[in-house]
Amino acid sequence: MIQSKPESNTKRLKTVSLEKAWPVLSPFCLAYTELERDEWYPFIQPEQIPFYIDQAIRIGQEAACSYAKDFNLQELINVLLKQGVGVRFLNQHALDEWVRAQYLAKTSTIEIYRPSLDQMEQFFRMMNQPVCTEDIICLHLYHEWFHHLEETKCGRTDLALPKIKIKKGLLTTKKTIRRTREIAAHAFTQAAMGLNWSPLLLDQLLFLTKQGWTKIQIREHFQKIKKLVQTIQSTSAEEEIQDEST
Numbered sequence: 001m002i003q004s005k006p007e008s009n010t011k012r013l014k015t016v017s018l019e020k021a022w023p024v025l026s027p028f029c030l031a032y033t034e035l036e037r038d039e040w041y042p043f044i045q046p047e048q049i050p051f052y053i054d055q056a057i058r059i060g061q062e063a064a065c066s067y068a069k070d071f072n073l074q075e076l077i078n079v080l081l082k083q084g085v086g087v088r089f090l091n092q093h094a095l096d097e098w099v100r101a102q103y104l105a106k107t108s109t110i111e112i113y114r115p116s117l118d119q120m121e122q123f124f125r126m127m128n129q130p131v132c133t134e135d136i137i138c139l140h141l142y143h144e145w146f147h148h149l150e151e152t153k154c155g156r157t158d159l160a161l162p163k164i165k166i167k168k169g170l171l172t173t174k175k176t177i178r179r180t181r182e183i184a185a186h187a188f189t190q191a192a193m194g195l196n197w198s199p200l201l202l203d204q205l206l207f208l209t210k211q212g213w214t215k216i217q218i219r220e221h222f223q224k225i226k227k228l229v230q231t232i233q234s235t236s237a238e239e240e241i242q243d244e245s246t
């Protein structure tokens, strides 16, 4: 059941600062970890990686400017209903416990899985920063709403970006980088809700703490990602300088 008013002892999500309690990573570095999980990531030219990340973030942020604002839960549900989107709360995803929510394009339905809401609520409570349930639901809804907007208004993010060419013998096929859709959806959610951290950071912290990682291990892990991303960015910058001089 959705309560209409935030509980008085809880915070709004946009006032939570993760950096006070946890090691953090920039939205760009976090987007890199997402891109790296794409099936076709190995075929992206290293100097092109920052381009895909920047563009996906830009697409998400621009969609937030065009379609969203910091709605409360009731307002957001009303916007969704007007756009013909249904919302269902389910006890679990049939196949994958890590799926927090999903948008089903065929039926224009957003499904939110309760264990994800519980896990986030518990995480913030353990940080001594309990967050109102409505905002946690909104966090899930904004992400999935972006996927609805991709299908109905602004077009799919992966289709707006260059396809990757994959050569197999004499054949060349073209593939889209689907993970850019996730990067854009997170950027959309962050911008719409006015969060000072990417929802991808929360995802990472939830995942790593569930695996039993300590803060020190998480910090070291994040440092490695930062270094790797710095290398990629400098490769890309060098490439640009070479391009300009040729």
Ligand SMILES: [Zn+2]
Pocket (backbone or CB within 6 Å): 143, 147, 181, 182, 185
């Ligand atoms: Zn998504």
